[in-house]
Structure formats: C-alpha cells, structure tokens
Amino acid sequence: MMLPVEVNTREGELIFQSNAITDGVYKITLDEFRLLNLAISKISRHDKPEKRIRITTKEFVEVFNIKDKNVKNRLSAIADGLLGKTIDTYSFDQDSGKKTKRRRLWLSEVEYDIEGEENVFLEIVFSTEISDLLFQLKDNFTLFALRAISAFTSPHSFRIYAWLCKYRNMYNYRKGELITTDTISVYDFKVMLGLEKSYEEYKFLKQKVIERSINEINASTDISVVLNEYKASRKVIAISFSFVREDHPTLQSIKPKRRRLPARPRVKSGSNAEVEWAKKCIEIILEYENALKLYDKEARLPLPDLEKLVGYYELCGEDKKISERNCELKERKSKRK
Incomplete structure (x- = not known):
C-alpha cells in the first residue's frame, strides 16, 4: 500500500524515476551519476519524452561543489561515457510468466557547446527506451531531492x-x-x-x-x-x-546541519582579512563536526567539508592542524579505493 505523496516543488529540485530504475542493474561513475541526476531533476511531470535537457558547467559545479578549472572538458567526457552505458531492468513476460531482463541505453543524443569557454552547456536526450521510466510517471516511482545527494562522493x-x-x-x-x-x-x-x-x-x-x-x-x-x-x-x-x-x-x-559558510571577501590573497575569513569558516565547520559527534559518535565530516577545512588551515598557516587533517583525509580516501 502506498502512502499519498505531495509534490509542490520547482523544476530542478526533485528526482522522479521509475522503481524499475531504482531496482535496475547498472554501473556508472560518480560523475555520471551526478550528470544523470541533475538531468532527471529537470524533467517536469508533464514533459514529453523527447525533451532536450540543457546542463551548464556553472550549475554542475555549483550543485555538486566541484573545483575543476577544466570543467568544460570534464562535462563533455562524462556525457561521452554515458552515451554507451546501459541499464538492465527486470519484469515478467505476460505470455510465459517467465522473468525477463531488458537492456536499455541511457542516452540517445548529446549536443555540445564547442565555442564557449565560460558557462558552457551541453544538451542531452534520453533514449526512447528509457523515457517511459522517467517521463509522465503516475505510480511505482521513487522520489528524492537533488540537494540530498549533492554531497555524495x-x-x-x-x-x-x-x-x-x-x-x-x-x-x-x-x-x-x-x-x-x-x-x-x-x-x-x-x-x-x-x-x-x-x-x-x-x-x-x-x-x-x-x-x-x-x-x-x-x-x-x-x-x-x-x-x-x-x-x-x-x-x-x-x-x-x-x-x-x-x-x-x-x-x-x-x-545537525552545517551553517552556510561566508563568501570569500574581495581582498588580497594572504591579507589579514582573508585569514579572518578563513578562521570564521573553520569555526563553522568545527561546530558542525562537534554537533555531528553528539548526534552520532560514529559520524564524520563529509569529505568536501574536510577538504575545505584543510584549505582554511593552510590560509591560516596552522601546520599541525594541516598535517592532522591531511592524514585523516588520506586515510578516508584510501578506504574508498
């Protein structure tokens, strides 16, 4: 039995996908997950399956907090990789009653902005085979917020x-x-x-x-x-x-949720004003870390926040803290391999 679902959000906030995708078998990279979910979040419930979905480098960087000076080529490479990727979904044949596997391509087309250098875009079109699992869904779907997954590594x-x-x-x-x-x-x-x-x-x-x-x-x-x-x-x-x-x-x-970090002031690199800004950021992240520990003794800072913390310590010249946190960062990243 399904409980009622209330949806009052703007395009780009929620991801709707058929449970067939949720239960499906596929293997894609972290960046490919990011691009796919950002694209799916742009599908409104009444959009037609042939919709062309535009994604800019600016929104990709902002949503997933990515630091990459060559994000244009990175985004193109992600789309290139997705063009050949498939998903296997399972159902039962109505005539024989046997379980069947259906293999589908994610994308049918990608169009690239090849002239721009700032806020470059690409447009993707989902394959006709996958569209019935993404467009105009009425039931048997999974729903979650894009912001909830944006920090995943x-x-x-x-x-x-x-x-x-x-x-x-x-x-x-x-x-x-x-x-x-x-x-x-x-x-x-x-x-x-x-x-x-x-x-x-x-x-x-x-x-x-x-x-x-x-x-x-x-x-x-x-x-x-x-x-x-x-x-x-x-x-x-x-x-x-x-x-x-x-x-x-x-x-x-x-x-607990982390307070928003203050924007970097427009000051000279290495100035006292920049150091004071970094100290405020450190204070907010450490406050968040302590709150997480009180909430769950096994909880740890999300890796993006830990990386930020190292950067702020570097601006403040706190060598001991830099060493300690870099060791933690190295240890946690090694477990991901």
Missing part, C-alpha cells in the same frame, strides 16, 4: 539512497516511524550495484561500500539508516536497511 551512495527512498511511502514496510526495506541477498545486492565480480569477502563489501555509503547518507540526507545482517553458519548471506525519515516533524530539528 561515492556512486554507491546514490544507488543505496535511491533504493531506500523507494520504501519511504510504502505503508507495509513501516512500523511506527521506522521503515525497513526488503531483505536482499548479498549476491543480489552486489549485482544491483554492478559489483558482482568484486568484494568476494563480505567484510570488504561492508567496509568499503556499505558503511561508507551509510556514513554519507546519515551525514548529508534527510534520513538516518542502519544496516541489518542475516547469517547462516556464521556467514552473512543477506542484508536489509532500517531508517527513519528526518523530515518528520519530531525529528526535523535533531540532525
């Missing part, structure tokens, strides 16, 4: 978060405010994420994929999630996730 965080969101409005999976997903075998979970040939040992899958994604989801989205494990002969063979929605009125004020 792992492609698996995108997949797991979307899969969780599928259950948000399903009454049968709810017990009070707690929502628990279907149980999925470890193998099927790996297949869904395109990892069927990786992480032969569950402990590495848990450490490098599941726990990292849970940390990102808990730190930057509107839900708090925990992992459930199911064992046979001491071996984990299946998992599920339980979570609470933090947009619920009783939870809305609990999970």
Whole structure:
C-alpha cells in the first residue's frame, strides 16, 4: 500500500524515476551519476519524452561543489561515457510468466557547446527506451531531492539512497516511524550495484561500500539508516536497511546541519582579512563536526567539508592542524579505493 505523496516543488529540485530504475542493474561513475541526476531533476511531470535537457558547467559545479578549472572538458567526457552505458531492468513476460531482463541505453543524443569557454552547456536526450521510466510517471516511482545527494562522493551512495527512498511511502514496510526495506541477498545486492565480480569477502563489501555509503547518507540526507545482517553458519548471506525519515516533524530539528559558510571577501590573497575569513569558516565547520559527534559518535565530516577545512588551515598557516587533517583525509580516501 502506498502512502499519498505531495509534490509542490520547482523544476530542478526533485528526482522522479521509475522503481524499475531504482531496482535496475547498472554501473556508472560518480560523475555520471551526478550528470544523470541533475538531468532527471529537470524533467517536469508533464514533459514529453523527447525533451532536450540543457546542463551548464556553472550549475554542475555549483550543485555538486566541484573545483575543476577544466570543467568544460570534464562535462563533455562524462556525457561521452554515458552515451554507451546501459541499464538492465527486470519484469515478467505476460505470455510465459517467465522473468525477463531488458537492456536499455541511457542516452540517445548529446549536443555540445564547442565555442564557449565560460558557462558552457551541453544538451542531452534520453533514449526512447528509457523515457517511459522517467517521463509522465503516475505510480511505482521513487522520489528524492537533488540537494540530498549533492554531497555524495561515492556512486554507491546514490544507488543505496535511491533504493531506500523507494520504501519511504510504502505503508507495509513501516512500523511506527521506522521503515525497513526488503531483505536482499548479498549476491543480489552486489549485482544491483554492478559489483558482482568484486568484494568476494563480505567484510570488504561492508567496509568499503556499505558503511561508507551509510556514513554519507546519515551525514548529508534527510534520513538516518542502519544496516541489518542475516547469517547462516556464521556467514552473512543477506542484508536489509532500517531508517527513519528526518523530515518528520519530531525529528526535523535533531540532525545537525552545517551553517552556510561566508563568501570569500574581495581582498588580497594572504591579507589579514582573508585569514579572518578563513578562521570564521573553520569555526563553522568545527561546530558542525562537534554537533555531528553528539548526534552520532560514529559520524564524520563529509569529505568536501574536510577538504575545505584543510584549505582554511593552510590560509591560516596552522601546520599541525594541516598535517592532522591531511592524514585523516588520506586515510578516508584510501578506504574508498
């Protein structure tokens, strides 16, 4: 049973996709996830499937907080990669009753701005095969906010978060405010994420994929999630996730959010004014880190905030702090590989 869904937002705020995509099997990069989700967020509920979707370098950089001087070529390379990528979706054949797999291309066309150097754009067109899973959806869809996923640094965080969101409005999976997903075998979970040939040992899958994604989801989205494990002969063979929605009125004020950082003043590099600005930014990020720890002792700063913190310490010349935080940054990034 589905709970009613209220939607009162502008284009670019929400992502609607069929549950077939949410449950589908595909493997794409972090940047490809970013481009896809930004494009999907631009689809209004009454748009026609042939809509051309324009994405600019400016909005790509701003939404995902990307620092790249060559973002024009980066965006073009992302689109090039997506042109050949596919997604497998599953259904049952009406005549035979057998389960079938359907493979579809994500995109049918990309048009590039080849003359501009500032705020360059590209336009993409979703393939006709995938359009029925993105356009004019009436039911069986997954809905989530673009801003909720903008801080993710792992492609698996995108997949797991979307899969969780599928259950948000399903009454049968709810017990009070707690929502628990279907149980999925470890193998099927790996297949869904395109990892069927990786992480032969569950402990590495848990450490490098599941726990990292849970940390990102808990730190930057509107839900708090925990992992459930199911064992046979001491071996984990299946998992599920339980979570609470933090947009619920009783939870809305609990999970900490970072205050907006002040804009950099237009002053000379290395000046006292720049140092004072950096100190204010450090204060805000450390305040946020402390609040996260109080909320969840296992919580850590999102990597983008940790990288910012290192940069601010560099402006202030705090060598000891730079060394400490760089070690933390190196250790956390090594776990992503």
